[in-house]
Amino acid sequence: MKKIGVIGSGSMGSGIAQVAATAGHEVLIYDNNPQALKRTSEKLQKILNRLVEKGRIDDPTAKAIFGRIYFVEHMSSFKDCGLIIEAIIEDLKIKKAVFEQLEDLVSNDCILATNTSSLSVASIASACEKSERVIGIHFFNPAPLMKLVEIIPAIQTSDAVLVEAKKMIDSWGKLTVVTKDTPGFIVNRVARPFYGEALRILEEGIADVPTIDWAMTEIAGFRMGPFTLMDYIGNDINYKVTETVFKSFYYDPRYKPAFTQKRLSEAGYLGRKSGRGYYDYAEGAVNPEPNKDQALAKLIVDRVVAMLINEAADAMYLNIASRDDIDLAMTKGVNYPKGLLTWADEIGIKKCVARLDALHSEYLEPRYRCSPQLRRMARDGKTFF
């Protein structure tokens, strides 16, 4: 089996190393901070012990997995690796420097992958002479638990590298979807209205935080309401992703971040991790109850779901990914109750268009423009499936 190299031993690098070693590979993990590498070694040992305690794996298996992970002090140890996954700090200049250095240290046919969430894979690949060997392999956090992996060929990536990288990650028990090298790839692009439209409804005073969360979980069937989820992710992190997507799309108003979240983030109300966000997490704190008005819930759900469907349809319209991969990404990557395109068929494409057009004519904001994909399908009486 091919040796796998991992660069960066933070949350993502350590998770990816665990996944690859569990799949039977020898894994070499490097970090330029020796303390981080030491912490990761201890953390991985603890995680594997916990899996043994829970009865998920037996002790010899845990020992064998840990035994396959080598904590290395220099990238020159990567010379026999077949695939290297970079998961260092999200900084284009630093990533490019690492890729440039890496190319001199590895074999000619070694695939070089980046786990970037928001940078262009094409610009990272441009640091390499053999840029056709570079690809995006985007795991979700925590990598051992999240089934979805987005595979992102850059314009330079060869077809053979795409096929091989996908085959490798599939063999690790992951579900892969292929996406174009565009901001947010599939999941972080299509999911934006889940937060953005909920925030807009809140800012307009249509409903409060618990009511919107209640409608989106109890009525729409999402596992977590948007505000509970933002508090869970961290308002600083979630805001940053929205801001990055917004800037990367040349300030398309559809992705405009909300002041409400910016202020929360600035105030240090980051969510669960700081004890306060949209909700108060202090011991004994009493949070307001939702207003369980069915008509209000319908209005909230119809509006957020219409915006999500529009985003998914537009991603298909612009060939960001296939119809099946878009639905798969949202159900397996972020546990949506249904694929958004499947949902559009269920609601009826004409109805989706009517909901978006009603919002557009009320607000006269391009944010609410209906994707040509939906409009054409409504005109031609087509369905997604």
Ligand SMILES: NC(=O)c1ccc[n+]([C@@H]2O[C@H](COP(=O)([O-])OP(=O)(O)OC[C@H]3O[C@@H](n4cnc5c(N)ncnc54)[C@H](O)[C@@H]3O)[C@@H](O)[C@H]2O)c1
């Ligand atoms: N955290 C997430 O939810 C998540 C999800 C998907 C993708 N990502 C992406 O994965 C990458 C890593 O994210 P993370 O959350 O694991 O970060 P992290 O901060 O937890 O870990 C980054 C690690 O990289 C090391 N590092 C920094 N510069 C280095 C260099 N030049 N050479 C070697 N090691 C270096 C740091 O010491 C640190 O241990 C980023 O590109 C991020 O966008 C993150």
